[in-house]
Amino acid sequence: MTGATFEEIAIVGIGLIGSSLARAAKETGAASKVSLYDRSEAVRDTASSLGLGDVSDSLAETCRSADCVLLCVPVGAIEETMRDIAPHLKPGAIMTDVGSVKESALNAMQAHCPAHVHLIPGHPIAGTEKSGPKAGFASLFRGAWHILTPIPQQDEAYNGAVDRLAAFWERLGARVEIMDAARHDRVLAITSHLPHLIAYNIVSTAYDMESVGEGEVVKYSAGGFRDFTRIAASDPTMWRDVFLNNKDAVLETLGRFSEDLAALQRAIRWGDGDMLMREFERARGIRKAIIEAGQDTDETNFGRNAPDKKD
Amino acid sequence: MTGATFEEIAIVGIGLIGSSLARAAKETGAASKVSLYDRSEAVRDTASSLGLGDVSDSLAETCRSADCVLLCVPVGAIEETMRDIAPHLKPGAIMTDVGSVKESALNAMQAHCPAHVHLIPGHPIAGTEKSGPKAGFASLFRGAWHILTPIPQQDEAYNGAVDRLAAFWERLGARVEIMDAARHDRVLAITSHLPHLIAYNIVSTAYDMESVGEGEVVKYSAGGFRDFTRIAASDPTMWRDVFLNNKDAVLETLGRFSEDLAALQRAIRWGDGDMLMREFERARGIRKAIIEAGQDTDETNFGRNAPDKKD
Ligand SMILES: NC(=O)c1ccc[n+]([C@@H]2O[C@H](COP(=O)([O-])OP(=O)(O)OC[C@H]3O[C@@H](n4cnc5c(N)ncnc54)[C@H](OP(=O)(O)O)[C@@H]3O)[C@@H](O)[C@H]2O)c1
Ligand SMILES: NC(=O)c1ccc[n+]([C@@H]2O[C@H](COP(=O)([O-])OP(=O)(O)OC[C@H]3O[C@@H](n4cnc5c(N)ncnc54)[C@H](OP(=O)(O)O)[C@@H]3O)[C@@H](O)[C@H]2O)c1
Numbered sequence: 001m002t003g004a005t006f007e008e009i010a011i012v013g014i015g016l017i018g019s020s021l022a023r024a025a026k027e028t029g030a031a032s033k034v035s036l037y038d039r040s041e042a043v044r045d046t047a048s049s050l051g052l053g054d055v056s057d058s059l060a061e062t063c064r065s066a067d068c069v070l071l072c073v074p075v076g077a078i079e080e081t082m083r084d085i086a087p088h089l090k091p092g093a094i095m096t097d098v099g100s101v102k103e104s105a106l107n108a109m110q111a112h113c114p115a116h117v118h119l120i121p122g123h124p125i126a127g128t129e130k131s132g133p134k135a136g137f138a139s140l141f142r143g144a145w146h147i148l149t150p151i152p153q154q155d156e157a158y159n160g161a162v163d164r165l166a167a168f169w170e171r172l173g174a175r176v177e178i179m180d181a182a183r184h185d186r187v188l189a190i191t192s193h194l195p196h197l198i199a200y201n202i203v204s205t206a207y208d209m210e211s212v213g214e215g216e217v218v219k220y221s222a223g224g225f226r227d228f229t230r231i232a233a234s235d236p237t238m239w240r241d242v243f244l245n246n247k248d249a250v251l252e253t254l255g256r257f258s259e260d261l262a263a264l265q266r267a268i269r270w271g272d273g274d275m276l277m278r279e280f281e282r283a284r285g286i287r288k289a290i291i292e293a294g295q296d297t298d299e300t301n302f303g304r305n306a307p308d309k310k311d
Numbered sequence: 312m313t314g315a316t317f318e319e320i321a322i323v324g325i326g327l328i329g330s331s332l333a334r335a336a337k338e339t340g341a342a343s344k345v346s347l348y349d350r351s352e353a354v355r356d357t358a359s360s361l362g363l364g365d366v367s368d369s370l371a372e373t374c375r376s377a378d379c380v381l382l383c384v385p386v387g388a389i390e391e392t393m394r395d396i397a398p399h400l401k402p403g404a405i406m407t408d409v410g411s412v413k414e415s416a417l418n419a420m421q422a423h424c425p426a427h428v429h430l431i432p433g434h435p436i437a438g439t440e441k442s443g444p445k446a447g448f449a450s451l452f453r454g455a456w457h458i459l460t461p462i463p464q465q466d467e468a469y470n471g472a473v474d475r476l477a478a479f480w481e482r483l484g485a486r487v488e489i490m491d492a493a494r495h496d497r498v499l500a501i502t503s504h505l506p507h508l509i510a511y512n513i514v515s516t517a518y519d520m521e522s523v524g525e526g527e528v529v530k531y532s533a534g535g536f537r538d539f540t541r542i543a544a545s546d547p548t549m550w551r552d553v554f555l556n557n558k559d560a561v562l563e564t565l566g567r568f569s570e571d572l573a574a575l576q577r578a579i580r581w582g583d584g585d586m587l588m589r590e591f592e593r594a595r596g597i598r599k600a601i602i603e604a605g606q607d608t609d610e611t612n613f614g615r616n617a618p619d620k621k622d
Contacts, residue, residue, distance in 0.1 A: 076584075100534075125533050128612045129598075135611070144533060187527050190517050192534025198509055199535070201575055203594040205568045206501050216498050218600045220456060222436050223411075223503025224510070224542050226607040231535050233598035236591035243579045243587055254576055257516045258569070264512055265565055268554045273387075276554055280547035283514040287440075287544035289529045296537040300439045300446070302613035 005168040008033040010066035012059065012081060014047045015235075016128065017098045018072030019136030021172070022052040027138040030171035037062035038133075046133050063088040068165065071097035071109075076241035079108035091116040094161050098124055100188065100238070102149045102181040104245040110151075118161035121181065122148045123188070124174060129233040142173030143294065149181040189249035193242055194257060197250065199232040200239070316479040319344040321377035323370065323392060325358045327439065327546075328409045329383035330447030332483075333363040338449040341482035348373035349444075357444050374399040379476065382408035382420075387552035390419035402427040405472050409435055411499065411549070413460045413492040415556040421462075429472035432492065433459045434499070435485060440544040453484030454605065460492040500560035504553055505568060508561065510543040511550070 034053030345364030
């Protein structure tokens, strides 16, 4: 594709996602100009010295002439930030976000977004356990899904804006999917939010086992525990906001999880090996499907101790 | 080190661990001769064609002249296999295993092991989600801990045998730790057994969410879920045996986990963001400790989508 998808984009919040977006937009040429704002002066300075784009210390200036404003702050900060951005948006601009919960993000943005702007929430299914502007990289979205949750039954201009925003994300290497916000929140509750909650929880449990020292937990973590610590190292603020803002779907999913766990517990208590076998065998199938769908690597142990790595 | 630690070792069970042992023993010269046996003819043929050592279709012949016999079968098969091996062990030989549970493995072996043999149970904290002789590789144990759980208060000859077995594992690249069997089982319950149980369980829960299709679970698994599916792809028989044989420690740990999870659930229900922040913040610390201890890679996302990988 030649020519930029957007003349100018504005990125508000220069963390992992915001800084990756800036890099990707520049590298792919998806935007001719990338304007950036962060509430923190230190982060703005870092962004400048990393050459991420035109960093400004005025939110108004960053957003004023943007064709598309991408809000890249934790879900709990969306409403407040949107309120500050709203007066500066130009007519016909696209307003989007990258928040991990979509119904509350939509409501928070809708409360302040002017009518002359196309509000189209979004969520990239791409990320890492690291945060901040230095953690970002241009290829983060490549091959990943990007979910857009547009407002239903809008006019033609709106639908055109959705197409343009989709084209922008595709330009960054993402595959775009359109979904209802409430459905997004139910799907992500199981594929992302519950796994993070469980990971945080098992780390807590390990911490508090007074019969096993923390040193031993660390020392023997290669037995499986360390896999959980990766996602439990994710940004606490981001995840607090996810759980507070997707409460119903997370509690529903968690209820299912606890029921299933009680059944496994019972099988262990009563020595029901057949039940354990049945459950464990199904799990292999889903791993296979994930690898076949290109959603994970089949490298042994994520490639951490594959033969070639240590030899 | 020059000269082999053992003139001849016998490996019974040529799966991931057994075949890795054979490869490592040959590559490092830790044993001059590697004899192998597996109950399955197909696996014996594979082992022969992979050149893993002297494969025999007689268990008796495999063990008869071995200085050290390494039992590499699932924990639930240890007693039966030990009974078959027992009559063929030479006086002064070392009998060990690699089972993931140690108290029951000790009891199962002790029931049949002749008095003229040094019985020293062991467990390498190294493995992958793959099984079978083709999945093994020589460097599996390199840098990993190997836990030995010798029988306490034995004679000098026994202690000498423990030293020799430790030297053998160190030769393969492992770091050896001596531990009481019951303590091993409590420590591994939290660092390995519970994580696997939780991983299996979350995959089950995802399967059964009728409001979210399996296709969507697979498609959006990059949000965190896929991290769990790796260890949930581990061998079902091995893991059934682990849970049936480490019942008390697993149930105790699981009880703690469920209590902690109930507290998080409550915090979500009542919107207690401070409690969530506190819990999530501690988790980062343990990840840091694991990386500093060299027990995991700090590569972003386990290196799966690090900048260089996809660029
Ligand atoms: N990380 C992931 O894996 C991932 C994946 C998909 C979507 N997301 C979503 O992407 C968004 C950003 O996450 P991230 O990973 O980029 O986080 P991050 O690296 O921690 O960056 C967060 C950014 O938000 C800003 N911020 C935090 N609190 C704020 C507040 N109260 N008011 C204004 N700005 C505030 C931060 O400003 P400072 O510079 O002052 O700290 C920083 O610029 C979140 O909504 C998250 O749900 C994350
Ligand atoms: N995988 C890991 O991550 C890991 C890590 C540390 C310790 N361990 C321990 O290592 C041991 C072996 O695990 P692995 O990963 O090597 O498993 P694997 O690749 O599945 O191999 C298992 C081996 O045990 C044999 N076997 C299974 N059931 C048997 C029975 N009833 N009687 C006799 N032999 C039987 C198998 O024979 P066939 O060839 O006929 O199937 C095969 O040779 C287990 O005790 C496990 O707890 C595993």
